[in-house]
Amino acid sequence: MSTFMQLTINGAGSGAVFALLALGFVIIYRASGAVNFAHGSLVLVAGYITVRAQESMGITVAAILGVLGAGVLAVIIERVLVARTRGGDPIALVLLTIGVDVVIVEEVARRLGSSAPFVRVPWANEVIHVGQITVLKGQIVALCFGLVIIAVLFALFRFTGWGLAMRAQAEHREAAALMGVRNTQVTAAAWLIAGVLAGIAVLFLATPDFAGGGVSRATHSLVLVAFPAAIIGGLDSTNGAVIGGFIVGLTGAYSQQYVSFEFARVAVYLVMLAVLVVRPSGLFGTKEVQRV
Amino acid sequence: MQRRVVPMLSASGLVVGYGANRSVLDRVDLSVPDSGVVAVLGSNGAGKSTLLRTLSGTLSFHGGALHDGQVKLDDRPIQRLSAASIARAGVVQVPEGRKIFAKMTVEENLRVGAVCTPPGRRASARERVMELFPRLAERLEQRAGLLSGGEQQMLAMGRAVMASPRVLLLDEPSLGLAPKLIEQIGDIVTEISAQGTPVVLVEQNAAMALRVAATAVVLEVGRVAMSGEAEQLKDSDGIHDLYLGGHSHPAAQDVDGEVEGEATDLPRRRLARWTA
Numbered sequence: 001m002s003t004f005m006q007l008t009i010n011g012a013g014s015g016a017v018f019a020l021l022a023l024g025f026v027i028i029y030r031a032s033g034a035v036n037f038a039h040g041s042l043v044l045v046a047g048y049i050t051v052r053a054q055e056s057m058g059i060t061v062a063a064i065l066g067v068l069g070a071g072v073l074a075v076i077i078e079r080v081l082v083a084r085t086r087g088g089d090p091i092a093l094v095l096l097t098i099g100v101d102v103v104i105v106e107e108v109a110r111r112l113g114s115s116a117p118f119v120r121v122p123w124a125n126e127v128i129h130v131g132q133i134t135v136l137k138g139q140i141v142a143l144c145f146g147l148v149i150i151a152v153l154f155a156l157f158r159f160t161g162w163g164l165a166m167r168a169q170a171e172h173r174e175a176a177a178l179m180g181v182r183n184t185q186v187t188a189a190a191w192l193i194a195g196v197l198a199g200i201a202v203l204f205l206a207t208p209d210f211a212g213g214g215v216s217r218a219t220h221s222l223v224l225v226a227f228p229a230a231i232i233g234g235l236d237s238t239n240g241a242v243i244g245g246f247i248v249g250l251t252g253a254y255s256q257q258y259v260s261f262e263f264a265r266v267a268v269y270l271v272m273l274a275v276l277v278v279r280p281s282g283l284f285g286t287k288e289v290q291r292v
Numbered sequence: 293m294q295r296r297v298v299p300m301l302s303a304s305g306l307v308v309g310y311g312a313n314r315s316v317l318d319r320v321d322l323s324v325p326d327s328g329v330v331a332v333l334g335s336n337g338a339g340k341s342t343l344l345r346t347l348s349g350t351l352s353f354h355g356g357a358l359h360d361g362q363v364k365l366d367d368r369p370i371q372r373l374s375a376a377s378i379a380r381a382g383v384v385q386v387p388e389g390r391k392i393f394a395k396m397t398v399e400e401n402l403r404v405g406a407v408c409t410p411p412g413r414r415a416s417a418r419e420r421v422m423e424l425f426p427r428l429a430e431r432l433e434q435r436a437g438l439l440s441g442g443e444q445q446m447l448a449m450g451r452a453v454m455a456s457p458r459v460l461l462l463d464e465p466s467l468g469l470a471p472k473l474i475e476q477i478g479d480i481v482t483e484i485s486a487q488g489t490p491v492v493l494v495e496q497n498a499a500m501a502l503r504v505a506a507t508a509v510v511l512e513v514g515r516v517a518m519s520g521e522a523e524q525l526k527d528s529d530g531i532h533d534l535y536l537g538g539h540s541h542p543a544a545q546d547v548d549g550e551v552e553g554e555a556t557d558l559p560r561r562r563l564a565r566w567t568a
């Protein structure tokens with residue numbers, strides 16, 4: 001029983017981080033109508049900025065720089081490249097983001113060389129004992145921090161003018177414009193937020209507690225696990241992204257323990273396929289999504 | 293009715309097309325005074341929606357473009373502004389087919405309507421909407437997609453009124469509604485205009501439109517075929533035959549023999565036949 005509790009907490013901690021990444025996919029999908037395959041590169045750039053800056057400036061400032069860096073990079077990608085293809089072929093948009101991803105990842109990997117530095121968060125490598133169970137402090141922090149960010153984000157969507165404008169635009173671009181919503185600003189803001197979420201996620205992903213690897217190509221491939229999270233939840237559903245994130249986190253944790261480490265990698269994709277067979281647009285997605 | 297000489301919103305010499313079809317509108321003029329209802333009549337495909345899209349700056353959403361002509365709001369050219377800027381300047385359109393935000397609640401739809409209204413004016417706009425559309429007030433927490441057709445039309449109009457428009461553009465609000473509801477929509481349009489908001493009312497239902505309008509223009513394949521006081525137009529032979537159900541035209545059927553429009557809606561039916 002205590003093993004199960006331990007797995008659940010660890011899985012939920014990872015799940016919260018995957019939820020942040022999946023939310024990024026969903027927010028961008030809703031704003032620009034395409035999956036952002038450059039999301040991994042945003043994570044990597046944020047991680048790279050953070051590890052480079054943490055020696056001289058300390059982790060707090062470094063983390064803020066990394067998060068902002070990812071946000072700004074996301075806006076640049078949107079403004080300079082994605083916005084120009086508006087109304088174009090969604091496939092072209094997907095290929096565009098893949099291209100951007102390759103370029104950025106190669107550049108960061110080149111700069112890193114063979115090193116894979118950890119983001120040096122103060123809670124790394126610590127464990128907490130609660131009764132019989134032992135959990136990594138990093139997973140608890142990820143869970144709490146992730147939940148707070150998700151709550152703030154959902155409050156923004158629900159209660160602020162920007163959030164309303166964004167939801168309105170996702171449903172009907174023209175109708176939103178007719179109410180004075182500036183499509184370009186809302187879309188850029190969506191990418192900014194997705195970038196910021198990616199930047200926050202790497203502060204957990206690239207620590208010893210999470211996957212055992214520092215900022216490297218491996219960090220980038222971890223992001224690919226968040227993609228099934230978004231698909232499982234439904235690409236256009238923010239609720240779905242959160243649920244999907246936790247499903248992925250927990251699936252990974254349980255299958256690693258009860259089956260095997262190798263199977264854990266596959267398990268997430270099996271869950272995704274199972275969901276897609278039953279509900280082609282994901283658990284919470286709108287049917288219409290399939291047009292892309 | 294006494295009207296000022298300078299119109300609030302005016303369009304002149306509009307030439308508008310979609311892609312290769314460059315003259316869906318062919319030198320169309322329209323003048324909207326600062327009070328009252330202007331009806332834009334015409335059969336299916338005449339260019340009514342295209343005219344409204346030109347005024348609201350939403351042609352680009354449909355792959356359309358303005359090739360010539362000018363749209364002015366109080367003497368200021370606005371045809372190069374974005375749709376959002378035009379809306380913020382006070383020209384607010386309810387698009388064809390309502391286009392409410394189906395996944396949001398009624399309340400949220402209305403709040404979207406007011407996102408660009410200064411916070412100080414929102415409360416009074418809301419009050420106005422609640423009075424104009426008591427049915428919406430009863431359904432604020434309901435998901436908009438679950439409303440009936442009539443309620444969705446009211447929501448679309450209410451959302452636009454939330455923006456405190458200077459001019460309201462309505463694209464076929466009666467479409468698909470039962471006769472009783474059409475009457476009601478007509479009354480609401482009258483009320484909105486009586487409260488001081490001029491309205492451009494695009495309709496195929498000429499009976500309703502001419503009842504509430506002070507002036508009207510009739511579009512025929514992208515040109516203004518007739519224009520004038522609504523009273524006079526109502527009595528003119530052409531309008532009577534073609535739009536108010538005088539006698540049906542000999543060349544009545546569509547090519548494929550189908551009759552477009554709502555089966556319950558007689559005037560529309562006649563009109564659709566005439567189209568062919």
Ligand SMILES: Nc1ncnc2c1ncn2[C@@H]1O[C@H](COP(=O)(O)OP(=O)(O)O)[C@@H](O)[C@H]1O
Pocket residue numbers: 310316334335336337338339340341342343354355356
């Ligand atoms: N998005 C579009 N793309 C291409 N042609 C269009 C589009 N919208 C309308 N048209 C054409 O423009 C003409 C006028 O259409 P429209 O303005 O919708 O007429 P109405 O609203 O009077 O029924 C029609 O011939 C129609 O086929």
Ligand SMILES: [Mg+2]
Pocket residue numbers: 340341342388463464
């Ligand atoms: Mg139309």
